[in-house]
Amino acid sequence: MHDYSMFDKVFWTFPTCVEAFKHCKPFVSVDGMHLFGKYGGVLLIAVAQDGNSNILTLAFPIVGSETMESWSFFLINLRQQVTPQEGMLIVSDRSQTIKAALRTDDSGWQSPRAFHAYCIWHIVTNFMSRFKYAEEKRYLINTAYSPSKVGYEWYMDALRGLSQEMVDWASRFNKEIWLQQCDGGNWFGHMTTNLSECMNVMLNSTRYLPISAIV
The missing domain is CATH 3.30.420 (Nucleotidyltransferase; domain 5)
Structure with missing residues (x-):
């Protein structure tokens, strides 16, 4: 024992x-x-x-x-x-x-x-492992960090102009869980x-x- x-x-x-x-x-x-x-x-x-x-x-x-x-x-x-x-x-x-x-x-x-x-960086890493394009990565990051709906829509439209598949991939997530403009003031800028x-x-x-x- x-x-x-x-x-x-x-x-x-x-x-x-x-x-x-x-x-x-x-x-x-x-x-x-x-x-x-x-x-x-x-x-x-x-x-x-x-x-x-x-x-x-x-x-x-x-x-x-x-x-x-x-x-x-x-x-x-x-x-x-x-x-x-x-x-x-x-x-x-x-x-x-x-x-x-x-x-x-x-x-x-x-x-x-x-x-x-x-x-957001884990989302971007997953995004890059699938699509591997630096310019699209920048659009995705700016989409997430945009503090306004106007900014979010601008970057999503820019991403859509490059690939609808990428927009569909990003749209799988609930907006409240990765978009600063949908955080309800609860994130304090931490993403x-x-x-x-x-x-x-x-x-x-x-x-x-x-x-x-x-x-």
Whole structure:
């Protein structure tokens, strides 16, 4: 019989982070990154930003893999323990496991209590993997960032002039989840997961590798 216990995931935050978030924008960026080293696993992270553009890391779960169960574990705990505020925005990539976890009945992330947006750069990456044209990429980015309906329609018409197929591809997404002019004022100009991606890279660098030893 082994004289130790094992678990497959852990969620932790710090009281100072919870308190500091009360003074930040009601916005979180979430991301995940594989850990490299003896123990492996996936490091998930939630990041916020204050009014002076300072980055605040909120929670640091470690899970075995990016499944719906592990994302639900993360997002439910994040909502209950750190970000209970109404009108929260959460930005993520287009992961179907994240999307499914946000939609569960007990997640606490459904509208109108919270709003979900896709990272525009992940959409652009998917777009480029299919169409591979730099000019069209620029039109798609400008479409997403346009703050007005007029601007959105201008760029979509420009894209349509190049390829109706590209317009059909972009039109698959709900406008509220990737267009700034449809964000209802809930996005605060945040349309990417850059904050959480940068923090994940830092935490998973060689200098921070011992963090995986707690798995």
